Amino acid sequence: MSRAEQRDATRQRIVDAAVTAFAEQGFQASSTRDIAARAGVTQGLVTYHFDSKDALWRAAATQIFGQLVGTLPERPRRASKAERHAAARAEIRAYVHFAAAHPEVFHFMVDAGRHDDDRMRWLVETCLEPRFSEITAEGGIGSVASNRALAPHAYYALLGAGSLIFAVAPECRVLTGADPTASAAVERHADFMAQLFVPD
């Protein structure tokens, strides 16, 4: 393997480990040593590739939110009402499937979103702002909101309702006895969410 490839592969392993660690334990509670151990490298290497824990967190957030954006389906322009409803349902279902496979994105949002600090502002500007504008735009899922003032409420309700069951999967298993990440359960949640937000 060439040096550049080696470098990129190592960085990728560290970022992957960081995504998992930050999602599981939050920013503060995750240690660079733990992340290094998950990635199979030494702690010094983490601060070598990513100057600070903060920068590593931004790299991890960029990766997980990038995956989210790449997963969501295109939204048709100038469609009929029925088409817009179908598109909204498809987008909701796609988000539910992503949240089931990657609850990390929810944890990053909740972990950063509760503090008024630099990390939160960076997340909003870099990762959230574009999605929010798109989701609450006319003609999209935002159409569930009968008027403009309800857009933020629909946005947060959608994310919360679609993500929580997967974000607390271990708790859900103990509480309900069933695994929410099982494919049948994910499908059921997607059905439920689509029907809830875009009823017939």
Next chain:
Amino acid sequence: MSRAEQRDATRQRIVDAAVTAFAEQGFQASSTRDIAARAGVTQGLVTYHFDSKDALWRAAATQIFGQLVGTLPERPRRASKAERHAAARAEIRAYVHFAAAHPEVFHFMVDAGRHDDDRMRWLVETCLEPRFSEITAEGGIGSVASNRALAPHAYYALLGAGSLIFAVAPECRVLTGADPTASAAVERHADFMAQLFVPD
């Protein structure tokens, strides 16, 4: 003040500080020294009254979930369909108002629910199990779920949709420019949630 009163008052100050700290930063990232400082006492006193950080966390969880249970309205028995719908809407609205005033309960749940450890199991057995059984019981909010298998999905969708906007209030302010905890916004969210889960 008598010694017993003094003791109880001090313990209460510590628990209140712990609720805030654990909700803001999670269990791991909260330090007993920070909690002590918030409560205006020394760190040693925290481990004196509550033997361990874990025990303090349980005391904090007991308090915040106790407040939640005490807030929700009674549910009428043997009611008509219209009455059940009205009761479900009232319960949803009550929960939204509580989540706005006390987002801590959501943070405790998410913080503990993502790990399969003792704290999670304790929270499920002590605080969550009773609420879950009641919510998903026949005739309550569970009636939004057309069949029994959807009950867990309705439960988590309800909690997530009702809580998230308040749990990430700082983020919401930056993202939308509006404060979700303003009374008008809380009312709007309650309206939206009631209409979403119990449509006309």
Next chain:
DNA sequence: CGGTTCCCTTGTCAAGTGACCAGTAGAGTG
């Protein structure tokens, strides 16, 4: 009123924490 109890403070401990730095080995380059 004298002795006991028990809140509470202060100080200490080992086990982490993120950042930094000198040194190394091996791929890339002339």
Next chain:
DNA sequence: CACTCTACTGGTCACTTGACAAGGGAACCG
């Protein structure tokens, strides 16, 4: 084949962490 560059290692730094222990001092009780 030298030589440089750089990904990477191991060790160290000041600092924070939860728990503990010894002691003080005021409320309590006989």
